[in-house]
Amino acid sequence: MTTFHLYSFAAMLLAALGVYGLITRRHLLRKVMALNIIAGGAFLLLISTAYRNQGAFPDPVPHAMVLTGIVVAISATGFALALIQRIQKQLGQRPDQEAGDENPDQTETSRSGP
Amino acid sequence: MTHMLWVVLLPFLGALCCLILRGRAVAGTGILFSLAVLAVCTNLLPGIWTQGQIRVELGGWAAPLGIGLHLDGLGTFFLLLTAIVGVLVGLYAAGFFAQDKKHNAMGRHFWPIWLLLWGGLNGVYLCSDVFNAYVLLEVTGLSAVGLTVLSKTTASLVAGLRYLLAAMFASLMYLLGVGLLYAACGQLDFVLLGQDMTQSPATLTAFGLMVFGLLVKTALLPFHFWLPPAHSSAPAPVSAILSALVVKASFFLLLRIWFTVFPALTGQAGSSPVLPPGLFLGLLGGLAVLWGSLQAVRQIRLKLLIAYSTVGQLGYLFLIFALLSVSHGAGGGPSGATDWTAMAWTGTVFHVFSHGLAKAALFLAAGCLALAMGTDDLNAMRNIAGRMPVITFTLAMAGVSLMGLPPSAGFVAKWMLLRAALASGQWWWAVVIILGGLLTAAYVFKILAYTFVPSQDETVPLRPVPPAMTLTALALALLCAVSGFRAEEVIALLPHGLDGSPLSAQGGSP
Numbered sequence: 189m190t191t192f193h194l195y196s197f198a199a200m201l202l203a204a205l206g207v208y209g210l211i212t213r214r215h216l217l218r219k220v221m222a223l224n225i226i227a228g229g230a231f232l233l234l235i236s237t238a239y240r241n242q243g244a245f246p247d248p249v250p251h252a253m254v255l256t257g258i259v260v261a262i263s264a265t266g267f268a269l270a271l272i273q274r275i276q277k278q279l280g281q282r283p284d285q286e287a288g289d290e291n292p293d294q295t296e297t298s299r300s301g302p
Numbered sequence: 303m304t305h306m307l308w309v310v311l312l313p314f315l316g317a318l319c320c321l322i323l324r325g326r327a328v329a330g331t332g333i334l335f336s337l338a339v340l341a342v343c344t345n346l347l348p349g350i351w352t353q354g355q356i357r358v359e360l361g362g363w364a365a366p367l368g369i370g371l372h373l374d375g376l377g378t379f380f381l382l383l384t385a386i387v388g389v390l391v392g393l394y395a396a397g398f399f400a401q402d403k404k405h406n407a408m409g410r411h412f413w414p415i416w417l418l419l420w421g422g423l424n425g426v427y428l429c430s431d432v433f434n435a436y437v438l439l440e441v442t443g444l445s446a447v448g449l450t451v452l453s454k455t456t457a458s459l460v461a462g463l464r465y466l467l468a469a470m471f472a473s474l475m476y477l478l479g480v481g482l483l484y485a486a487c488g489q490l491d492f493v494l495l496g497q498d499m500t501q502s503p504a505t506l507t508a509f510g511l512m513v514f515g516l517l518v519k520t521a522l523l524p525f526h527f528w529l530p531p532a533h534s535s536a537p538a539p540v541s542a543i544l545s546a547l548v549v550k551a552s553f554f555l556l557l558r559i560w561f562t563v564f565p566a567l568t569g570q571a572g573s574s575p576v577l578p579p580g581l582f583l584g585l586l587g588g589l590a591v592l593w594g595s596l597q598a599v600r601q602i603r604l605k606l607l608i609a610y611s612t613v614g615q616l617g618y619l620f621l622i623f624a625l626l627s628v629s630h631g632a633g634g635g636p637s638g639a640t641d642w643t644a645m646a647w648t649g650t651v652f653h654v655f656s657h658g659l660a661k662a663a664l665f666l667a668a669g670c671l672a673l674a675m676g677t678d679d680l681n682a683m684r685n686i687a688g689r690m691p692v693i694t695f696t697l698a699m700a701g702v703s704l705m706g707l708p709p710s711a712g713f714v715a716k717w718m719l720l721r722a723a724l725a726s727g728q729w730w731w732a733v734v735i736i737l738g739g740l741l742t743a744a745y746v747f748k749i750l751a752y753t754f755v756p757s758q759d760e761t762v763p764l765r766p767v768p769p770a771m772t773l774t775a776l777a778l779a780l781l782c783a784v785s786g787f788r789a790e791e792v793i794a795l796l797p798h799g800l801d802g803s804p805l806s807a808q809g810g811s812p
Contacts, residue, residue, distance in 0.1 A: 196485065203478055210471060219467055226474045233481040240485055250484065253433055257477060260440045264470050267444060271451065271463045278456045 195236030203229030216275075220268045227261040306358050306371050308342045309381065310428060313421035320413040329396045332413035336392040339420065340385040350378045357430070372430035372492070379651050380427045380554050383658045386781065387546050388420055390774045394666050395539040397770035401673065408452050408537060415452075416543065419445035426551045431490040432480050432512075432563070435555055436473060439519065443469035446548045449540040450532050461531035468518055468528040472552075476515030482508035492562045499566040509564050513579070516559065519552035522583070522620060523590035526613045530597075533609040538669020541605060545612045546662040550654055553619055560623065584624020588734040590617030595741035599748060604668045604678040607745060608661065614738065615657045615704065618719065621731055622650040625722055642725035649718030652789075656703050656711030659782035663700040666775035667693050673771070674764040680749070684757035687750075689764060692772050694753050699779035701746030703786070706739050711786040 206229060209222030231254045238246040316335030320328050349356055355374040362368070373381075395416075399409025422441035429435050447469065451462035480490075486504040489495045499505065521529040533544050560580075567579070594614025601607035625646045670693050671686065672678040687694040703710035706717070716735055723731035 192485075196482075199481075200478075203474075207471075210467075216463070223467065223470050223474065226471070226478075230474055230477045230481055233478060234484070237481060237485040249490075250481075253480075253484075256433075256437055260437065260473075264440070264444060264466070267447065268463065268466050268470070271447075271459060271466065274451075274454070275456065275459045275463060278459065 192236055192240045196233055199229045199233035199236065201229075202226075202232060205229075216272050217269075220265060220272070223268075224261065224265060227257070231257055305342060306346060306356060306373060306428065307360070309339065309346070310371070310421055310425045312339050312342060313417045313424060317414045317417035317421065320417060324410075328410055328413050329399065332417065333389075333392050333396060335417060336385075336389045336420075339424075340389050343381045343385040346373065346378065346381070350375060369434060370430040370491070371428045373428055376554070376557065376651065377427040379655060380550060381424060383550070383655050384420065384423050384427075384547050387542070387658055387662045387778070390778050391539050391542050391662060391666070392416075394542075394669075394771050394774040397768035397774075398537070398539055398669060398673075400768070405537075411452060412449070412537075412539070415445050415448045416540075419449065419543070419548070423547060423551050426555060430492055432483065432492065432495070432559075433490050435558075436477050436480055439476070439552065439555065440473050442548060442551055443473060443519070446544060447532075449543065450536045452540060453535075453537050455535065457531070458535040461528075461535045465528045465532040468525070472515040472518035474515070475511050475518070479508040479511035479515065482511070492558055495563045496565055499564060501567060505564075506567065509559075509567050512559055513556065513583075516552045516556040517583075517586075520549055520556060520619075521613060521616060523586045523593060523613070523617065526590070526594070529613055530606060530609040533612060534603070534605040538605075538665055538672065541609070541669075542662040542665035545609065545665060546658040549612070549616060550658060553616070553654070578624075578627040580623035580625075580627025583620045584627075584731065587617040587620025587624070588731065590614060590620070591734055591738035592617075592741065595738055595745065598745040599741060601745075602680045604671065604680055604683075604749065605665070607680075607749065608664050608668060611664075611704065611742070611745060612657075612661060614742070615653075615661070618653050618657075618716070618735070618738065619650055621719060621723070621734070622646050625719075625726060625728060625731065642722045645718045645725065646722035649715050649720075649722055652711060652718060653715035655785065656715050656782055659778050659785070660700040660703040660710075660712060663696055663775050663778035663782065664704075666771070666778065667696040667700070670767045670771050670775060674767050676765070680752045683752045684755055686753040690767075690772075692776055693767075694750070696772070696775045696779045697749055697753070698746075699776075699783055701749065703779075703782045705743045705746055709786050710783050711789070712782070714786055714789040 203226045206222045206224075206226030209225060210219055213219055213222060234250045234254045234257070238248070238250040241247075312335060316332065316339075319331050319335070323331055346356070350373065355372065357373075358371040360369045360371065364370075395409065395412060399405045399412060419442055422438050422445060425438040426435060426442065429438055443466075447462050447466040450465055451459050482504050483495065484490060486502060486508065487495055487498065489498075518525040529549075533541050536544060591614050594610055594612070594617060598607050598610035598614060601610055626643060668678055671683065671690070674690060674693075675682050675686075699710075703712035706712045706715070716739060720732050720735050723729065723735065
């Protein structure tokens with residue numbers, strides 16, 4: 189059981205926790221947070237691979253990958269938040285009808301938490 | 303061969319230009335850049351024909367550190383499909399977004415996002431390592447969601463958000479797989495990974511995670527929930543792009559992962575796992591064919607029907623995994639195995655091509671109908687065949703290709719898949735293919751039947767549709783039929799182009 193194994197199991201645990209949250213939580217904000225937790229797990233895994241060989245220097249490639257991954261995750265999260273805000277605003281203006289019968293569960297979840 | 307760089311660079315440059323410009327210039331610039339991309343892609347064709355595959359190291363840095371562009375016959379087909387559909391949809395969009403003020407505003411955002419998406423798609427077909435594939439998949443995913451919510455209706459926003467959550471989840475699963483793979487192998491390049499792939503818990507988990515992520519993105523049966531609402535609530539040109547092109551990018555990557563990176567795990571190299579994973583994918587694909595088509599038959603909104611048809615037609619693509627896995631898992635296999643391996647490959651690639659063209663034509667025609675009638679409800683289509691003959695003809699032509707009737711490209715695709723299924727002794731897939739064809743015929747005839755319903759009141763006015771829109775839809779449908787007539791040339795290009803990847807690996811094994 190090396191340090192690398194410890195980190196990678198922790199990463200997998202974090203990702204699994206995120207997946208659980210994504211499936212069980214109905215509130216849209218919580219879903220976005222769950223996705224970010226999965227992302228955290230993925231980044232932890234990548235970062236820990238940098239030092240897997242216990243050499244003198246950590247491998248720089250995973251660092252570059254995590255940096256890119258963070259940029260992607262942030263922009264996706266920002267986009268999702270903007271969409272959620274927009275949906276909430278439009279549903280607030282026209283409370284029932286249209287979106288209501290198109291997608292009852294989404295309507296509910298975007299207004300109130302579980 | 304540095305002009306391969308422009309295949310990716312041009313769309314991104316175009317996106318920037320369209321972002322800066324205002325007014326009528328946006329659509330003009332967009333179309334100019336589309337034509338330029340098509341020209342560059344066609345220009346690559348002779349190189350692929352003579353060399354089989356082309357590789358460019360960006361900035362002169364070699365594989366482990368640098369980023370390479372890698373193009374083979376398979377990638378060329380996807381590039382060309384994207385370019386052809388892209389140019390025609392662009393011409394259609396110029397008419398579509400010019401109809402009124404509201405659409406003008408949408409058009410200003412359409413062009414930059416669409417060119418960004420196009421750049422991402424081209425990048426996926428050219429990328430040579432698993433991590434860049436992830437980044438480019440995210441570029442396509444985010445811009446595809448951006449296009450979905452273009453109309454800003456609540457329905458499209460909700461559909462777009464669901465699409466975004468599914469896509470984000472899928473790419474994170476893929477990224478986790480990439481992390482594990484890098485930890486196990488210390489490589490990212492497709493070919494290098496494939497060369498020293500071994501079976502270990504880490505690589506098996508990585509394989510499962512990456513394939514799972516890509517299946518969600520390609521909307522295979524249990525993961526298709528996001529597709530119909532997203533594809534049907536977007537504006538017509540966007541629906542065409544999403545259904546014809548975007549889902550194909552993740553499928554392309556799946557082919558790469560399956561046959562280039564993990565041949566040791568998917569039964570390609572002779573070792574047969576207990577339950578061949580390919581059989582599992584084929585099973586899901588077969589179910590998708592039947593279930594998606596059944597759902598399509600039940601719809602009464604035209605765009606939703608076409609979206610469900612996409613779920614069904616995508617199922618055919620996954621039969622290749624089952625067809626090829628059994629043959630190789632069994633060891634020696636029947637004589638002439640390479641013959642039907644080539645058939646399965648040709649059928650699948652042809653299906654990608656014909657479905658892309660036919661589905662784009664269908665969505666564009668549906669957009670014309672929606673513009674003329676103000677709704678896409680099938681019940682509102684009264685005597686459309688008499689009043690809009692060109693659009694009805696387009697629907698019929700595209701439908702013929704989807705069904706797989708002889709003169710069309712769809713026929714070649716399904717015929718090849720059928721022959722591969724029979725020649726490899728897996729007749730049960732042939733049953734699925736034929737049943738799927740019958741169900742497809744059912745929903746195509748359902749659309750056509752509604753267009754011929756005689757109308758009691760001829761006075762319901764139809765809004766005029768710009769000829770640019772009807773003609774581009776017609777052009778796509780005709781192209782689909784013509785490439786069926788010219789099937790031999792396309793097939794001749796295929797095995798040749800596949801030299802670098804799966805087929806030669808196949809030829810190498812006993």
